Amino acid sequence: MKTTENRELAVEREEKLLARVKAGRIVRVDALVRDLGVSAATIRRDLEQLEKRGTLRRVHGGAMAVESNLDEPLFDDKTQIAATEKLCIARAAVGFVKPGASIFLDGGSTILAMAPLLREMTDLTVVTNSLRVAAELAGGGPTLIIVGGELRRRSQTMVGPLTEPALSALHVDIAFVGTIGLDLETGLTTTDPREAFTKRLILRRAQQIILLADSSKCGKTSFIRFGSPEEAHVFITDSSTPEHLLKVLRRKGVRVITV
Amino acid sequence: MKTTENRELAVEREEKLLARVKAGRIVRVDALVRDLGVSAATIRRDLEQLEKRGTLRRVHGGAMAVESNLDEPLFDDKTQIAATEKLCIARAAVGFVKPGASIFLDGGSTILAMAPLLREMTDLTVVTNSLRVAAELAGGGPTLIIVGGELRRRSQTMVGPLTEPALSALHVDIAFVGTIGLDLETGLTTTDPREAFTKRLILRRAQQIILLADSSKCGKTSFIRFGSPEEAHVFITDSSTPEHLLKVLRRKGVRVITV
DNA sequence: TCGTTATTGATCAAAAGCAAGCATATTGAA
DNA sequence: TTCAATATGCTTGCTTTTGATCAATAACGA
Numbered sequence: 386m387k388t389t390e391n392r393e394l395a396v397e398r399e400e401k402l403l404a405r406v407k408a409g410r411i412v413r414v415d416a417l418v419r420d421l422g423v424s425a426a427t428i429r430r431d432l433e434q435l436e437k438r439g440t441l442r443r444v445h446g447g448a449m450a451v452e453s454n455l456d457e458p459l460f461d462d463k464t465q466i467a468a469t470e471k472l473c474i475a476r477a478a479v480g481f482v483k484p485g486a487s488i489f490l491d492g493g494s495t496i497l498a499m500a501p502l503l504r505e506m507t508d509l510t511v512v513t514n515s516l517r518v519a520a521e522l523a524g525g526g527p528t529l530i531i532v533g534g535e536l537r538r539r540s541q542t543m544v545g546p547l548t549e550p551a552l553s554a555l556h557v558d559i560a561f562v563g564t565i566g567l568d569l570e571t572g573l574t575t576t577d578p579r580e581a582f583t584k585r586l587i588l589r590r591a592q593q594i595i596l597l598a599d600s601s602k603c604g605k606t607s608f609i610r611f612g613s614p615e616e617a618h619v620f621i622t623d624s625s626t627p628e629h630l631l632k633v634l635r636r637k638g639v640r641v642i643t644v
Numbered sequence: 645m646k647t648t649e650n651r652e653l654a655v656e657r658e659e660k661l662l663a664r665v666k667a668g669r670i671v672r673v674d675a676l677v678r679d680l681g682v683s684a685a686t687i688r689r690d691l692e693q694l695e696k697r698g699t700l701r702r703v704h705g706g707a708m709a710v711e712s713n714l715d716e717p718l719f720d721d722k723t724q725i726a727a728t729e730k731l732c733i734a735r736a737a738v739g740f741v742k743p744g745a746s747i748f749l750d751g752g753s754t755i756l757a758m759a760p761l762l763r764e765m766t767d768l769t770v771v772t773n774s775l776r777v778a779a780e781l782a783g784g785g786p787t788l789i790i791v792g793g794e795l796r797r798r799s800q801t802m803v804g805p806l807t808e809p810a811l812s813a814l815h816v817d818i819a820f821v822g823t824i825g826l827d828l829e830t831g832l833t834t835t836d837p838r839e840a841f842t843k844r845l846i847l848r849r850a851q852q853i854i855l856l857a858d859s860s861k862c863g864k865t866s867f868i869r870f871g872s873p874e875e876a877h878v879f880i881t882d883s884s885t886p887e888h889l890l891k892v893l894r895r896k897g898v899r900v901i902t903v
Numbered sequence: 904t905c906g907t908t909a910t911t912g913a914t915c916a917a918a919a920g921c922a923a924g925c926a927t928a929t930t931g932a933a
Numbered sequence: 934t935t936c937a938a939t940a941t942g943c944t945t946g947c948t949t950t951t952g953a954t955c956a957a958t959a960a961c962g963a
Binding site: 446 | 920921922
């Protein structure tokens with residue numbers, strides 16, 4: 386039998402295996418061989434299949450838990466993706482920041498690219514729920530107001546109900562908002578409900594909303610919706626974003642900027 | 645095989661290694677060899693790869709954490725003073741942390757020394773208003789709740805009225821609190837009114853208060869008072885603190901620990 | 904400055920891990 | 934029972950990772 390495509394692996398074993406991976410984050414093949422009493426070949430076949438399903442990630446010598454959400458890579462990797470586009474977009478966004486303003490920066494990687502460009506400004510108030518942005522600006526010029534809450538590891542942002550009192554008390558001139566998915570049908574989407582909750586709050590507390598998204602986000606839909614693209618006053622993206630999408634947004638009154 | 649470009653280093657080892665670097669800021673290759681049980685050549689290959697990813701910086705003889713903007717020179721100077729005493733005090737304090745607990749860590753340098761010691765704990769909720777503590781624990785095990793507010797540059801802590809709603813909603817088992825000055829007459833004092841405001845709030849939201857102060861703080865008085873030493877249930881200090889002060893506190897029902 | 908010592912990078916052979924193929928065991932249906 | 938389908942275990946050849954050696958290089962003290 387060559388193709389073992391839809392091989393049905395013993396449910397019992399699958400459960401034990403998954404439990405182990407989730408508990409320890411990583412397991413070694415030889416440990417599984419010992420504990421489950423089957424051969425290494427079988428373990429490998431199991432892992433192979435579970436990897437295909439996206440339930441775990443195989444690494445040399447074993448397997449590790451896949452980060453809970455598929456379409457949001459780990460933060461450190463994410464900043465690498467489309468770094469040039471992100472920087473160009475960030476530069477264009479910074480152009481909107483005027484002295485004396487108060488702005489909100491959310492936790493997206495595109496928006497993180499703005500932070501270094503704002504470090505030297507002194508007559509500026511920056512509100513953020515991103516630990517990364519905070520770290521970037523902690524020694525810089527702007528007055529920094531950090532929104533508290535529970536730290537979401539993956540994005541290094543503060544999220545959840547605890548952010549509400551702080552955000553409700555504030556009002557900013559411009560909110561710079563990133564997104565995981567942008568689609569005309571499904572709107573703006575992100576991976577985490579708590580993250581979405583916080584983003585929704587922000588959108589209501591800003592005079593002007595500037596949406597930042599490189600072309601890789603366009604047409605994508607993630608797990609949970611936090612708004613629609615036409616809520617934005619300005620949309621900044623790169624030149625690879627499909628023209629028809631831009632056209633629709635322009636018709637709806639969004640100022641579109643491509644870099 | 646020549647090209648070890650995308651060599652997949654044992655994830656298990658990578659994690660330990662990164663933890664070590666983050667905890668100690670600098671690690672020697674031979675220490676890693678000893679602790680991880682692999683050869684120096686392997687450690688070097690790992691380090692090389694992690695450096696390529698930008699996760700750490702290699703130095704002669706080992707590696708160090710890539711410095712983030714959080715490392716304020718102002719602050720760092722202070723952490724150097726009485727570093728040994730601080731670490732001993734921190735170790736004693738960590739002994740009070742039980743699994744399942746929720747604790748508050750404030751922004752003092754003594755308390756910052758506790759953070760690395762808590763990184764590996766998972767069944768723990770840490771509430772903090774210190775950006776430094778947050779940064780230290782951001783990649784670690786404990787659930788992290790960050791109190792928002794305006795960032796005070798010098799101490800890298802969130803202070804002021806915006807911290808009130810978040811702090812009022814929380815209640816912790818233990819609050820670990822540092823101080824700038826400790827005096828029987830003038831009580832616990834600090835330099836910044838907003839800082840004092842936040843500290844006062846914290847003292848009211850904790851089941852148990854553990855006060856940490858090395859001997860250099862004792863007998864000193866700073867600008868503004870935020871409480872009195874007998875409010876603490878436990879006071880941890882070093883052996884150079886004058887005995888008469890400890891005696892008075894003991895008589896007032898404070899459990900005194902000298903390290 | 905020079906020489907001494909420690910650290911590094913390159914190379915290579917050994918070990919560990921892996922995929923594919925094949926034989927055997929198990930299961931369920933005719 | 935017999936047959937077919939599937940899962941498992943074993944062997945083989947190949948790839949990746951590792952540890953040891955050694956020359957080159959960097960730090961350090963006189």
